[in-house]
Each structure stands twice: as C-alpha cells, then as structure tokens.
Amino acid sequence: MTVTLKKDDFYFLHEIGCGSFSTVYCCSRKLTDKRCAIKCVLKRQIIRERKTEQIYREKAAMVLLSTDGNLHPFIVQLMSTFQDTDMLYFVMTLAEKKDVKHLLKKHLKFSVDNTKFIISELTEALSHIHKLKVCHRDVKPENLLLTASGHILLSDFGCAKIIGAPEPPNNIDPKARRRASFVGTAEYVTPEILNGLDTEYSVDFWAMGICLFQFLVGKTPFNDISEYLIFQRVMTLLFDFPPTFQDPLAKTLIQQVIVVDVKERLGSEFKGGYQVVKEHPYFAEVNWETLPNQTSPILSLMN
Template structure:
C-alpha cells in the first residue's frame, strides 16, 4: 500500500463542518479547499503522525489551526480508523446544531497524495498547561471558572454521544478572551445514542441536545496520558463518559495543588497508584468544596463519579457546592479571570 492509498470516507454535507449562524460568512468562504488555498505561516505543535500549523486563507485572510496528518505515518502506526473517528467526531460537533463555544470547530478537511488536512478554529498559542507552568497553581476563583468551562464542554460532547478519552491540560486551549477550548479529538470515541442526557445550556442555534452515550460502553486498549488515565481503562473494563470525569478530577487537583495526584518514577508505578486510588491532598490545599469535588470524581467505580448518568449527569455538577454562584448559561460571555495570566 502506498502513502496515497488511504481510503477517504464520504465527505459530509456542506453544513456538517459549518460553524454556527454567527459565523455564516466563514462557512460560505470555505467551500471546497486544497492546500494551495492556504498560507502555512509557522508550526504550532507536533504529534506522532501530525503537525499543526498556523494557517491563513489566501482569500479571506482568516487564520486557522491546520492539522496536517502524514498518510505514511498513519499507516505505519495503524491509526487509519482513529483518524477517521477523529474526523467523524469533529464533524458532528461542528454542525450548527451541535456548536459549543468551548469546543474546537472543524471548518473543512481535504487531502493530497501525502497528507490529510484538518482546518480547525484557532484558539491561541497557549494551553492550560502553559498557564500552570507560569503560575504553578490557580486561585480558587480561577480554578472554579476553568473547571466550570471544562464541565460545560465535557457534558456537551457526552450529550452528543462522544467521549474524549484524552482530557489533560495540554488539550485545553485558552482562547484570546481567556476561555477554555477543548481540543485534540484524536483519541475520541463516538458511542451509539440511547436515552437523553441533560447537558448545560449553550448559546447554540438549537437548544435541543441529542441522546447521550449508552450505559453499555465498550472495552478499549489504553489511550490517553498516563497521569490522567482511569482505572477501568488500565483494567480493560467497559468504559463510558466516566473516563473523562476521572481526568477532570486529576485536573482540578492539579489546578489547586500545583501537581498531579498520581505521580511516581515510572508509568508502571503511576498505574499502580491509579488502580489502588493512592493519592494525598497537600496540607495547604485551599478549598474544602474543591476537595469534595475531586473526591467525587476520583472513584474506582466509574458509575459512582459525579457527572455520569448514574449520578444525575450535569445536574450533579450544578448542585455541587464548589460551583455555587456559577452562571452556567452566561459563561461564554463572562470575563475570564485567566486573562490576567495571559
């Protein structure tokens, strides 16, 4: 098989990768694109089989993040199905009725003999990990705001039958206005919908949310990042949206403690700590409600975790005291406390 022989799934209808109505002018401008339609300005990041560039549309001068995936490397790493799943998830979440301001948008895809191209919304050059490297840890107010937006993004993708499976600070971009943008759906999995799952209100053109993920998930091989991977993944058990909420618990801990809850000298010992739930809060941990939230997320049984269907979905977060006073509907328009750190 040559590098140009990766089959391409049928392109989605024109509106499948479209932004919401307020971005209609971008939708109309995109159309069918090729590499020649963009200027590749500089490299933003690199993965095992892809490189992300800052790109500019030659006609509109709109800037995007363009993910360029090497076909040869995709085949060497046997990631063909994974790259198609990523495209499918992004297309679903980028439809007008599925739009969410805290989730990266896919504007279009195309390919040539050597590469597949994903043209994505450009958040900024900073991610949550970069913020933590500068500050080491956040204030309780900053952590509450950040966690609220992560919760809004996660409950939204779960309501659309998608689990991310690689939630970590590096994949949480910070927009120019200081808001969270969930990115990198390379490990995402789309599950068949069954019964409705409540999600937080979003400023989408349609207020209707599709069905949530099923309670019968699926077994999977290890994906994600060692420090944030859940026990059920390590034990090759059935997974569902609870894998993302485990990672959320690890992130909240890191935001306020300045370090990850599960650390050791090697992945083997990190995994041992995770599967035996061995972690400790530092003596100066700043907030009892945040501690309670973390303890409700870092639980061995995924059905026991806050946010899962068994625990009431999004309503469980709304009722937790850590989120008291959060204006969930108004989050996208609120002033971010992270702006002071940019």
C-alpha cells in the first residue's frame, strides 16, 4: 500500500466481470509485467446509486486486511488505490481460475471431500477477518475466487463492515446510509438483515452454512422462484435436507449455523465466535496450520 500508481502504469488486457457501478479487468503492470486485477469504479454511478459509503467501507476493510501482519493466503490483497477525474481504481490480487460459482455450475455439486476442503478454507478466511473485526456480509460462491493452485481467495468486500468502527463520513449523499441498510444476496442473507437489525460476525457463518448445503446438494436451502418467497423461507427457516444428503457432520454444522436466533447461532459472539466453529467435529481432521500449503483436491475439477 506504499506505492502510488496511476492508470498509465498498466496494460488493461481484458474484462473479468462487471457490476452496476464497477468493472474488473485483468491487467499487467508495464514496469514488471506482473498481472493483477483492477476494479474500476465509476464515480458518478456510485453517487447516482448512493453507494459512496459502501465504497468507503470496502476500501477501509481491504486496507486493514492488506497491511503488514494482516495478510492471509485465502484473502484477496489490495495492493494500491488511485483515482482520476471519472474513476476510482482498486489494484488487487488476480485469481487465475475464476470462482467457485463457475466451478459449481460446471459440476452441479461437489463431493464430501472437495466440499470440506473449500469450506475449511472459507472458515479459516472468515476466522482471520473476524479476528481483525471485519464482517464480510456477502459470503457466496462467486466471492470465493480460485487460484491456479486450487485454493480460495475471499473477495468482494463491498458489503463489509469493520465492527465497532464509526461509519465513514459522507458529505456527497446523506441519504445513502438509509438506502444501504440491506446488504448481501437474497439466498445467503440472515433474518436479522431482512429485518433491518444490527448484524454481527455470525452472518458470515450463516452464509457459510448455506454454501456448505449448496455444495453438497446442488442448490441453496432457501431456493425459490422469487426473492419474496426466498425471504419468506429464510424468515421461517423453511428448508429440508434431501434423503440422499451424504455427510452427517456437515448436517449438524448446517443446523447449528443456520439458526434464526443470533444468540443460539454457532459463530456468534454469544456462542464463542469463530474459534468454536473451528472446533466443530466437522473440522476434526483439518490441519489449519498446513492448509495453505496442502495440495488442493479440487485441482482435478478445474482442469
């Protein structure tokens, strides 16, 4: 985060993805030929969509997670930010193999072992950011990028919040805070988000439980034909495990993190936070220390 860069320092090679107010490109730095991802945010669009606070929070979270001592192999690194008249630029780690959503679309669902590997790396990434008081608030397969070695990178901190930190100042759009009360993605959000209540770290473990179910079953537990019906299912915890569900320990973990009452939800501050999640029997055989250096079992799915 010490190097000041500008757009002319990079070759913009091709588009990776785009959203309503930003586009991500695969880029190469002219000086070193090193590749990276650059997220380009259109200033007038974030003002129009009242997303200015979201961008401030995203940068604050990523700067915190990218400082010396806070880096983690399962989390995207922010290497630099800069701006010009029209755009904001975020220079980040490039994930060479797209994301878990793309992989899941190709294979429909994952084996018990492959699922455990991905969920273990996600849990380790969430534990790290929670330790630094960062709540992601938009955990889902498309935000789990894949490296060439088959490990995940937790990405897209656009909904993230540093717990306990004051809201960033916003003199551009005073109505933005009210509009930004809903965060996340329909099939992965918690009841408290839908009710407009304060959130804490366990929203990420709820979403992790949704992903765990989805990887093993091939669809999310609250899947329905409209957002309204999805939200009704979330609020009433209306879902079932199929008779063919293969992993009993995964089932118990899902049942303990997909819980309406935050005080009873595994991973919440009331239940001991991330450490208790990592101590769940589902992870009994996981070596957290060596996980980043293990040969990824999902490499065969990526080729």
